[in-house]
Amino acid sequence: MGGNYTMEIDAFLADSVVLADGKVYAQGIGWNVLNSLQMPVRQNRIGIGLIIRVPYTATNQDHTFELRLEQEDGDKMTLGDDPSGGRIEAFGGQFQVGRPPGMVVGDEQIVPFALNIDGLVFEKAGRYIFVISLDGHETKRLPFRIVQIQQALPIIQKGG
Numbered sequence: 001m002g003g004n005y006t007m008e009i010d011a012f013l014a015d016s017v018v019l020a021d022g023k024v025y026a027q028g029i030g031w032n033v034l035n036s037l038q039m040p041v042r043q044n045r046i047g048i049g050l051i052i053r054v055p056y057t058a059t060n061q062d063h064t065f066e067l068r069l070e071q072e073d074g075d076k077m078t079l080g081d082d083p084s085g086g087r088i089e090a091f092g093g094q095f096q097v098g099r100p101p102g103m104v105v106g107d108e109q110i111v112p113f114a115l116n117i118d119g120l121v122f123e124k125a126g127r128y129i130f131v132i133s134l135d136g137h138e139t140k141r142l143p144f145r146i147v148q149i150q151q152a153l154p155i156i157q158k159g160g
Contacts (some may be wrong), residue, residue: 007058010051011132011140017047017114024049024112032144039148040123048130048142050113052095059099059109065134066092067115072127079117091115122146 015028026049034043048067068090069077078087097109122128130142 007055007063007134007139008053009132009134009140010053011130011142012049013130013142013144014047014049016045016116017049019112019114022110022112024051024114026114033147034122034144035147035149036122036125037149037151039125039146040121041146043120043122045116045118046120048115048117050115050132052111052113052134054097054109054111056099056103056105056107059097059103062094062096063135064092064094065113065132066090068131069120070129070131072129077120077128079120091117 012026012029013031014026015031017024017026019025026047028047029049034041050065052063052065054063069079071077076089078089079091080088082088095111097111103109125146125148127143127145129144131138132140132142
């Protein structure tokens with residue numbers, strides 16, 4: 001049987017994500033621009049939903065994933081502080097999925113992840129990219145932009 005047996009990943013940005021019953025639930029999906037009246041800006045929360053597709057041939061093996069945030073010039077951003085006072089520049093972990101009874105060559109397993117990053121500070125407007133790697137290979141990029149906007153003027157409605 002032929003076919004593509006590499007792992008694939010679907011990923012998205014959201015306002016918040018949660019994992020429950022093996023599924024990713026998300027609020028506020030489908031954006032790639034964050035507007036702010038001032039810079040720097042602290043974003044309360046950014047959620048990232050990941051759905052990794054593990055083919056039959058990649059089951060029963062250890063795999064790794066990593067998520068990092070880069071500025072448009074490629075510099076890595078800090079995602080938070082660790083308890084010892086250091087900086088966290090990437091999140092990651094290991095996973096392994098088995099072959100349940102009835103799984104055959106050509107089938108795949110779904111491995112969902114829900115990551116929320118709270119309190120990110122963006123010093124300047126511009127383009128940013130969440131970079132996701134699987135087993136040490138960059139697999140997905142989620143670009144977005146921070147835009148500094150002017151104070152909105154009130155809308156005046158005229159009576160008719």
